[in-house]
Structure formats: structure tokens, C-alpha cells
Amino acid sequence: MGGYGLYVWGSYAMSALLLVAELVVLSQKPHQPPMDPLEDES
Amino acid sequence: MSSATPNQALIGSRWFKYASPATFYPLAGTLAPWFAVLSLLLFGLGLYISFFVAPTDAQQGEAYRIIFIHVPAAWMSMVIYLAMAFWAGLGLAFHTRLSGMMASALAPSGALFTVIALWTGAFWGKPTWGAWWVWDARLTSELLLLFLYLGFMALQAAIEDPRRADRAGALLALVGVVNIPIIYFSVQWWNTLHQGASVSFTRAPSMAMTMLEGMMVMSLACWAYVFAVVLWRVRKIILIRERNSDWVRQLQQKGVL
Amino acid sequence: MLQVKQLTCVRADRPVFQGLSFDLKASRLMQVVGVNGSGKTSLLRILAGLLKPAEGSVSWRGMPIEQQTSDYSLARVYMGHANALKGDLSAMENLHWACLLAGRDPTQPVIAEALNHWGLNRRHHLPLRVLSQGQQRRAALARLSLLLDAKLWLLDEPFAALDTEAQEALEHLIARFLDEGGSVILTTHQAFGLSPRITDRVDLDRLRASC
Amino acid sequence: MLKVFKALVKRDMTLAWRRRTDLLNAVLFFVMVSSLFPLAIGADPKLLRLIGPGVVWVGALLSCQLTLPRLFASDHADQTLEAMVLAPTPLSVLVLAKVLSHWLCANMPLVFIAPVLGMQFGLGPEALGVLALSLALGTPSLSLIGAIAGALTLGLRGAGMLVALLVLPLYCPVLIMGCLAVEATVSGLSPEPYLLLLAAFSLATVAIGPWAIATAIGIAYE
Numbered sequence: 001m002g003g004y005g006l007y008v009w010g011s012y013a014m015s016a017l018l019l020v021a022e023l024v025v026l027s028q029k030p031h032q033p034p035m036d037p038l039e040d041e042s
Numbered sequence: 043m044s045s046a047t048p049n050q051a052l053i054g055s056r057w058f059k060y061a062s063p064a065t066f067y068p069l070a071g072t073l074a075p076w077f078a079v080l081s082l083l084l085f086g087l088g089l090y091i092s093f094f095v096a097p098t099d100a101q102q103g104e105a106y107r108i109i110f111i112h113v114p115a116a117w118m119s120m121v122i123y124l125a126m127a128f129w130a131g132l133g134l135a136f137h138t139r140l141s142g143m144m145a146s147a148l149a150p151s152g153a154l155f156t157v158i159a160l161w162t163g164a165f166w167g168k169p170t171w172g173a174w175w176v177w178d179a180r181l182t183s184e185l186l187l188l189f190l191y192l193g194f195m196a197l198q199a200a201i202e203d204p205r206r207a208d209r210a211g212a213l214l215a216l217v218g219v220v221n222i223p224i225i226y227f228s229v230q231w232w233n234t235l236h237q238g239a240s241v242s243f244t245r246a247p248s249m250a251m252t253m254l255e256g257m258m259v260m261s262l263a264c265w266a267y268v269f270a271v272v273l274w275r276v277r278k279i280i281l282i283r284e285r286n287s288d289w290v291r292q293l294q295q296k297g298v299l
Numbered sequence: 300m301l302q303v304k305q306l307t308c309v310r311a312d313r314p315v316f317q318g319l320s321f322d323l324k325a326s327r328l329m330q331v332v333g334v335n336g337s338g339k340t341s342l343l344r345i346l347a348g349l350l351k352p353a354e355g356s357v358s359w360r361g362m363p364i365e366q367q368t369s370d371y372s373l374a375r376v377y378m379g380h381a382n383a384l385k386g387d388l389s390a391m392e393n394l395h396w397a398c399l400l401a402g403r404d405p406t407q408p409v410i411a412e413a414l415n416h417w418g419l420n421r422r423h424h425l426p427l428r429v430l431s432q433g434q435q436r437r438a439a440l441a442r443l444s445l446l447l448d449a450k451l452w453l454l455d456e457p458f459a460a461l462d463t464e465a466q467e468a469l470e471h472l473i474a475r476f477l478d479e480g481g482s483v484i485l486t487t488h489q490a491f492g493l494s495p496r497i498t499d500r501v502d503l504d505r506l507r508a509s510c
Numbered sequence: 511m512l513k514v515f516k517a518l519v520k521r522d523m524t525l526a527w528r529r530r531t532d533l534l535n536a537v538l539f540f541v542m543v544s545s546l547f548p549l550a551i552g553a554d555p556k557l558l559r560l561i562g563p564g565v566v567w568v569g570a571l572l573s574c575q576l577t578l579p580r581l582f583a584s585d586h587a588d589q590t591l592e593a594m595v596l597a598p599t600p601l602s603v604l605v606l607a608k609v610l611s612h613w614l615c616a617n618m619p620l621v622f623i624a625p626v627l628g629m630q631f632g633l634g635p636e637a638l639g640v641l642a643l644s645l646a647l648g649t650p651s652l653s654l655i656g657a658i659a660g661a662l663t664l665g666l667r668g669a670g671m672l673v674a675l676l677v678l679p680l681y682c683p684v685l686i687m688g689c690l691a692v693e694a695t696v697s698g699l700s701p702e703p704y705l706l707l708l709a710a711f712s713l714a715t716v717a718i719g720p721w722a723i724a725t726a727i728g729i730a731y732e
Contacts, residue, residue, distance in 0.1 A: 004105040004169050011108045011165040015115070015158045019267065022154055026274055134725075189679040196675050200666045203311070209729040210662045214676060217658060217722060221680050224711070228683035235690060286313065349592060351732045369598035377596055381589040387528045392521070399517050400597045426528075 061138045063280045064289045070273040070280075077270035084263030091256040105169040109253070112162035114261040115155045116180070118268060119187055120222075122152035126194070127219035130212030142208025143283060145215060146198055147276035151268050153191035159184050179233035183226045190218045204283055300325060300482065301346070301451060306355035308341045315341060316506040319355070321499065325450075327482045328473070328496050333503030339486040340380070342503065343453045346484065347377035359451075373402050374450035378457065382439035386428035390414055390438040393427060397442050405445050413444040417468065437465055440472075447476055454485040466491065514599045515607045522611035532580065537619050540573035544627045555632045562631025563641060563692035569627070570620045570645055571652060571681055577616040578656035578677070579663070579670045581608060582727070586664050595731055602720035605727070609657045609719070617649035633696065640695045640705070644688040647708040654712075654719030655680050661726035684711060 092110035126148045133141030160181065167176040175181075194211055201207035284290045306319040315338035323329060331339050344350040346357055348364045348371070357364050359371045384393045394410050414423055417437040419430075427435055443452065452473070458466055470492045473483055477496065526533060547565045548558060585591040594604045624645050625638035633641065659676040663669040691704035 004103060007105055007165045007169045008107050011162040012111060014161050014165075015111050018154055018158055018161075022151070022271060026271065026278070186679045186682055189675075193676040193679065196672060197662060200663065200668065200672055206729055206732065209732070210726065213658075213722060213726055213729065214662060217655075217680070220718070221683070224683045225679070228686045232686045232690065347596060349595060349731055372596055372598035375596070377592070379589060379592065383589045383593055385525065385584075385588060385590060387525055388521070392524070396517060396521050397593060399514055400593050400599075402598045404513070 061136075061140055063140050063143070063284055064287070066140055067277055067280050070277050074270050074273040074277070077266045077273065081263050081266035081270055084259055084266055088256060088260035088263050091252060091259055096252045096256050105166065108162050108166040110256050110260050112159060112166055113257050114264045115159040115162060116184060117261055118264045119152055119156040119159050119184065122148050122155060122268065123187060123190070123215075123222065124219065126152060127215045130215035133208055134212045134216070139205075139208070139283070140280075142204075142212060143276050143279045144272070145211060146208065147272045147279055149191055149195050149198070149211075150275070151271055153188060153195065155264070155268075156184060156188040156191060160188065177233070179226075179230045182233070183222075183229045186225050186229070187222070190222075194218070300360060302358045302361070303346070304356050304358075306342070306345065306357070307353045308338050308345060308350075309353040310338070310341065314353070316503050317354075319501065319503075319506055321501065323451075323482050323484070323499070325480045325482055326477045327498040328477055328493060329482070329484045329499035329501060330497050331484065331486045331501045331503065337503040337507065339503060340455055342501075343377070343379075343455050343484065343486065347375060347453050349377070369402070375453060376401070376443065376446045376449045376451070377453045378439065378443070379455050380459070382435050384427050384435065384439055387426055389424045389426055390419055390430075390441070391423045393438065394442055394445060398445050401446060401449075403445065403448070410441075410445065413441045414438070416444060417441045417465070432460065433462060433465070436460060440465070440469055443469075443472055443476075447479060447481070450481055452476060452481060452483040452485075454483065456487060457485055458487050458489055458491055511599055511603060514597075515603055518604055518607035519611045519614075522608055523615060526611065526615040532577070533615055533619065536573045536577045536616055537623060539576060540569045540620055540623065541627065543569040543572060545630065548630065558631045559633060559696065562628060562633050563637070563689045563696070565631065566624050566627050566641060567645070567685055567688045567692075570617075570624060570649070571685055573620060574617055574649060574652045575656055575674055575677055575681075576670075577612070578653075578660045579673050581612050581657055582660050582664055583669065586730075591664075591727070592731070595727060601724035601727060605657065605661075605723040606716075606720045609653050609723070612657070613650055613653045617645075617653060621645045621649065633692070637692055637695045640701045641692045644691040644701070644705060644708055647705055647712055648684045648688045650712040651684055651708075651715040651719075652681060654715040654723070658719065658722045658726055661723045661730065664727065664730040684708065687711070 088110065092107055096107070096110075098104060126145045129141040129144040129148065132138065133145065163176075163178075163181050163184070164174045167178075167181075168174050194214055197214055198207045198211045201210055281290060301323040303322075304320050307317045308315045315336075319342070321329075331342060333339050341350060345352045348357075351365075359374065362370075364371045383397075384390075388396070391407070391410055391414070394413070395405070395407075398405050398410075411423055414420070417440060419434060419437060419441070422430060422434065427438060430438070440457070446452075457469060461469065473485075473493060474496065476483065544565050547561065551557060551561065582591060585594070595601060597604065621642050625642050628638040628641050656673065656677050659673040660669075662676065663672045666672060687704045687708045691701040691708065694701040694704060
């Protein structure tokens with residue numbers, strides 16, 4: 001990479017990392033907003 | 043303008059059939075995997091072109107290969123904001139709940155691509171201009187675009203009631219989209235007038251045919267990726283927002299979720 | 300005058316009441332009853348135009364209230380739980396502004412007379428925050444005496460925290476308004492002198508939506 | 511319509527006058543922020559003259575944005591804003607009156623004090639004049655854009671901080687044009703193009719702003 005390896009791989013690695021991180025965050029179970037306690041009684 | 047009547051009138055027309063979350067949910071479910079596969083293929087092709095086919099640049103040597111991720115990411119960050127403003131305007135005008143969800147689904151991806159553009163921009167600036175952060179006109183407006191995204195997401199996070207969050211975010215997106223050209227040109231003026239600023243990006247390296255192709259393919263790959271991610275995220279938002287409606291309960295009973 | 304069709308109110312994705320319809324004629328007194336949280340305040344806010352109903356429509360003289368601008372705004376007077384007055388301004392300034400905003404322009408003596416009628420004789424020019432809670436409530440009610448030319452009063456718990464003397468004064472005022480052809484929709488828990496004059500009752504508990 | 515407009519401006523001015531300590535705080539904030547920079551950067555006159563316009567403009571921008579949440583928050587808290595939403599006069603007219611009174615009470619003092627602060631940075635009389643003029647032309651759009659953010663964040667926790675986050679990117683064009691105007695005079699060029707742009711931007715926001723603010727208030731009340 002003609003001595004620029006750090007910069008080229010650095011940018012591609014970070015981009016890949018960010019894209020994968022977005023997929024991981026998306027695949028987590030959606031956090032259920034606090035259920036209204038009255039819901040189950042009525 | 044009460045929220046019920048315009049929907050009935052519009053839903054009748056075929057094109058708006060997918061305006062209701064219930065019908066859009068399965069459609070998004072089928073489309074998302076296709077876009078995911080498409081984006082993988084395109085990324086593979088794009089990376090191949092950018093690393094093996096494109097010739098080394100005369101002046102910058104190998105460092106310019108960062109352009110194949112930097113420019114598509116910058117384009118995407120702008121396109122996603124415009125898409126967000128489009129859905130926002132639609133949601134405000136027609137009171138369709140789905141548009142608000144689309145806008146909220148687009149925002150994180152837009153912010154992500156802005157960060158990628160800034161990061162790769164800095165990594166490109168270091169070898170070629172010797173500084174991690176170059177106060178170039180485009181990079182600066184990219185930074186301001188990131189602030190607009192963060193403002194949008196912060197506003198939506200601060201409001202509990204989802205309806206109000208959508209509509210408030212929508213108005214902010216519209217105000218933002220009106221201001222983007224103004225921000226861009228004022229930053230452009232600011233850059234050219236402050237002679238002190240170092241060399242700007244305007245002198246892009248000469249575009250060999252293959253380089254342009256590489257960038258095109260990578261942009262399409264980003265497009266497909268964004269479609270897949272946004273459809274996936276909008277499905278999650280629909281489930282959270284519609285948890286009280288019966289079609290979601292049926293899905294839960296069928297054990298699909 | 301006021302037509303309401305199939306009104307449904309939803310709060311935090313949970314339906315509160317459904318299918319409410321009625322047609323209110325001139326000089327009618329409607330009482331809205333229901334337990335706390337049954338949507339009484341939400342109903343009044345929907346009728347006033349502050350809150351959008353999930354379904355159904357509210358029309359004034361045949362026109363949905365969202366589409367028309369000044370006609371309904373001039374005809375309707377809405378009073379919520381809060382006094383809606385600025386603590387830093389005096390009673391006189393507050394009332395003058397409130398009436399100007401409602402499209403009227405009463406002169407100083409007219410406002411002074413209304414304030415005296417409500418027992419705030421020597422306190423016209425004091426900043427409201429120095430007055431007691433009861434006196435501030437009277438200043439808010441004095442606004443009604445200045446808006447007798449309206450057509451519809453929407454009063455949310457008007458008798459709350461009122462001493463008997465103020466309660467009687469308010470009852471006389473409402474009676475006078477009804478006689479002049481106006482109609483009133485109010486919510487209240489306590490019994491009040493005008494019970495014989497109630498013409499319509501809406502019980503939101505009966506309309507509680509099946510969750 | 512005009513009567514109600516004038517009455518609302520007068521009402522808000524009396525309200526602000528009765529709470530003038532708040533306004534004084536905002537102006538003191540402006541003075542203090544601007545005086546911090548020489549301490550931080552040192553007293554080299556040439557350097558100070560260079561950063562002078564920028565510091566004064568950023569100080570004005572921050573102190574204007576400091577007083578914004580109060581514009582609607584107090585009316586929202588004691589529900590007088592509801593009466594305005596229900597009034598026959600269009601909400602955008604009322605909102606314009608409120609923003610005008612905010613501009614007169616909060617921003618005009620900044621315009622008068624800015625030249626005094628400019629002296630701290632060794633700016634010439636002509637530059638100080640352009641500084642005040644650019645502030646006078648730029649602050650209306652600051653108030654209007656800030657009012658949009660204020661209306662969007664009605665009744666939210668931490669609205670003050672949120673307004674800053676929403677508003678600062680949108681303030682950049684005004685900040686850039688304002689500083690360029692003063693720098694042009696310092697370096698002998700004519701500041702006219704920038705002042706005209708500032709005025710154009712303010713006029714545009716006066717045209718679109720009230721509609722956006724009224725819509726934002728409507729959204730908060732739906």
C-alpha cells in the first residue's frame with residue numbers, strides 16, 4: 001500500500017466496524033418501553 | 043384535518059395501500075433481505091474494483107483509495123437527510139403515522155454515514171495534507187450536518203409521546219433541509235475568504251474511468267445497505283409503536299415474534 | 300349549534316372513551332360526569348380545539364372546528380383547571396389582555412366593575428402573585444363576566460376551591476348566560492345550585508372504551 | 511389584528527421589564543464571556559484585534575440563545591399560551607409579536623453593548639459600527655430560529671440544553687456572515703455584501719419563521 005497502509009486500512013476498518021455495530025444494535029431485542037401497570041388489570 | 047378522515051380517503055387509492063403500518067410491515071420484511079444480499083454483492087464488487095482494478099494515483103499513491111468509501115458516505119449522508127425531510131413533509135401533510143416512523147428510522151443511518159464520511163475524511167487528510175482535521179468547506183458542512191442529525195435524534199428522544207415526537211422531528215427536519223444549502227454556501231464563502239485555511243478538496247484527483255466506476259458501485263452498495271437497515275429498523279419501530287393494536291397481538295400469539 | 304359525532308379519545312395508546320355523539324342547542328346546560336381519568340378534561344380540550352380526537356369530529360354550526368378560524372374562536376370560551384393568568388401582571392392588565400385576545404376590547408371601567416362584582420375592589424392594580432389563591436381564582440372567573448356575549452362556555456371544574464359566596468356568584472352568572480341564549484358544558488364533582496337547570500348529561504364511565 | 515399585535519408586544523415588554531433581572535443576567539453573561547477570551551489568549555493587541563469580531567459574535571449568539579426557552583416556557587407553564595392558541599387572531603401573528611418583544615428586550619441591549627466590548631479587542635470605530643450593525647441585522651433571525659426550537663421543546667425536561675443543540679448548527683450562517691462583515695471592514699474592504707446577506711437571511715426567517723413556530727406550538731398541543 002505504498003506506506004499509506006495505516007490510513008487506507010484504518011478508514012476501511014472503521015467504516016466496516018461502524019456498519020457492523022449498527023447491525024448488532026439493530027439485532028438486539030427491542031427494549032420494551034415500561035408497560036402501563038394498569039394494562040393487565042382492565 | 044382530524045387524523046382519521048384524510049386517511050380513509052387516501053387509503054382507497056391503491057398507491058397509499060402501504061401507508062398503513064399493518065400492510066407495510068410484511069412488505070418491509072420481504073424486501074429487507076433482498077437489499078441486504080444486494081448490498082453484500084455490490085460491496086464485494088466495489089472493494090474489488092477499488093483495490094485491484096483502479097490504478098495507483100500519480101500524486102497521492104495508494105492513499106487516494108480512501109476516496110472509494112469517503113465520497114459515497116458523504117453522498118449518502120446528504121441523500122438520507124433529504125429522504126428524512128421528504129418523509130417528514132409527507133407525515134406533516136397527510137398525518138400518516140408511517141412517514142414519521144420512516145424518518146425516525148432513517149436518522150441513525152444518516153448520522154452513521156456522516157461519521158464515516160468525517161472519519162475517512164480525516165484519515166485521507168492526514169497523509170495528503172499532514173493534518174487529521176482539515177477545515178475544508180465540505181468537511182465542515184459535513185460536521186454541521188452531523189449536528190443536525192444529532193439535534194433531530196435528541197429532540198425525538200426527549201419527547202415521550204410518539205405522535206408529537208414524529209411531528210416535532212418532522213418540522214425540525216424541514217427547517218434543517220431549508221438551511222442546508224445556506225449552511226453549505228456560507229461555509230464555502232467562509233472557506234475561500236479565510237486565506238489561512240489549507241488546501242481544500244476542490245482539486246480532486248483526476249478521475250480515471252475505473253475510479254469513477256468504483257465510486258458508483260460503492261455508492262450503490264451503500265444505497266442497498268441503507269435500504270436494508272432502514273426497512274429492518276422501521277419494522278422494529280412499527281412493532282413498538284403498534285404494540286397495542288390487534289394485528290401485533292395476533293402476530294405475538296402466532297409466536298412469530 | 301355544536302355537533303359532536305362518534306368522538307374517540309386515546310391517551311398514550313390507550314383508548315379513554317369511544318363513540319360519544321351529541322348535538323348541543325342554544326341555552327342548554329350539559330354536565331359531564333365520570334371518575335377521575337375517564338377523560339373529562341380531555342373531552343373539554345377536544346371540544347375547545349386544543350386536543351385532536353383520535354376519531355370523530357366536532358363541528359360548530361355545521362363546520363368542523365379545525366377548518367374555521369375566527370367564528371368558533373369568538374363564540375367559545377374555554378376555562379381549564381389553571382387560572383391562565385400571569386402572576387407578574389395585575390388583575391386589570393390580565394383581564395384586559397385576555398379580553399383583547401378573545402376579540403373584545405372592554406374599557407377600564409367595565410373591567411373594574413367586573414372585578415368589583417367578584418370582590419376584588421381595591422386590588423385591581425396589584426400583581427396577581429401577591430393575592431391569595433381564592434382571589435386569583437375570582438380574577439379568573441371575572442373573565443367570564445366580561446365574555447357574556449359568547450355562545451359556548453367550556454368550564455373544567457369551575458367550582459373547585461371556591462367559597463360558597465363565589466360559588467353562588469358563579470351560579471348566578473351561568474344562569475344569566477343561559478338566559479341570554481348561551482350554552483355551557485361543565486364538569487364538576489360537587490352538587491351545585493343549578494342542578495335543576497341541567498338539560499344534558501354525559502357519563503363518560505358508560506362510554507369507557509373496551510381495552 | 512394590529513391592536514392585538516401591539517397589545518401583546520406591550521404586554522411582553524412590561525412582563526420583561528418586571529423581570530428585568532433576567533435580562534440583565536443575559537447581558538452580563540455576554541460581557542463576561544467576551545472578557546474571558548483575552549485572559550485565555552493573552553493581551554497581544556494584534557491577536558486580539560484578529561479574534562475580536564468572532565468572540566463578540568459568539569458571545570452575543572450564546573446569550574441570545576440563553577434567553578430563548580423563557581420566551582414560551584413561562585406562558586406554557588401558566589397556560590396563558592392556550593388562550594393564544596384558541597384566539598381568533600392567527601397564532602403566527604401572535605408569535606411574531608412575542609418574538610419581536612424578545613428581540614427588543616434581549617437582543618437590542620446586546621447590539622448596544624457589543625461596540626463597548628469591541629473596544630476591549632482594539633477594534634477601530636468603523637469596525638465597531640459595522641459590528642453593531644451586523645448584530646442588529648443578524649439577531650432577528652437568531653430570535654426567530656431560536657423561537658422555533660423553543661416551541662418544539664415546549665414542556666420538555668432539559669429544554670434549555672436541547673434548544674442549544676437544535677439551534678447552533680442553524681446559527682452558523684449568521685455567525686459566519688456577521689464575522690466576515692466585521693473582518694472586511696478591519697481589512698479595509700466594504701462589508702456591504704455580508705450585511706445585505708444578513709438582512710436577506712433575517713427577512714427570509716421573518717417570512718417563514720412565524721408559520722413554523724405556530725406549527726410547532728400546534729404540534730406541542732395536539
